[in-house]
Amino acid sequence: MKIDKNIKCCPYCGSEEYYIKQSYTGTCNYNIRFDGKVAENGEMWEEAQFKNTSKYAWCNECDKKLFKIDEQLKQLT
Numbered sequence: 001m002k003i004d005k006n007i008k009c010c011p012y013c014g015s016e017e018y019y020i021k022q023s024y025t026g027t028c029n030y031n032i033r034f035d036g037k038v039a040e041n042g043e044m045w046e047e048a049q050f051k052n053t054s055k056y057a058w059c060n061e062c063d064k065k066l067f068k069i070d071e072q073l074k075q076l077t
């Protein structure tokens with residue numbers, strides 16, 4: 001299927017969300033509380049390095065390949 005340059009939703013199922021594949025590496029201090037309650041770990045991702053592992057965007061619902069993206073996650077057709 002030809003993907004429109006101004007795609008607004010998945011042409012296969014109409015989903016308004018898509019995802020890209022990434023890998024990440026990083027280190028963090030994982031916070032744990034003495035009383036066993038959930039500790040705040042909001043900064044956990046700040047040190048992480050994200051890297052795109054696929055050149056394509058995929059539909060969130062039906063997992064079909066939608067369009068090609070560049071390094072800045074812009075849509076290429």
Ligand SMILES: [Zn+2]
Pocket residue numbers: 010011012013014015059060061062063064
């Ligand atoms: Zn879809």
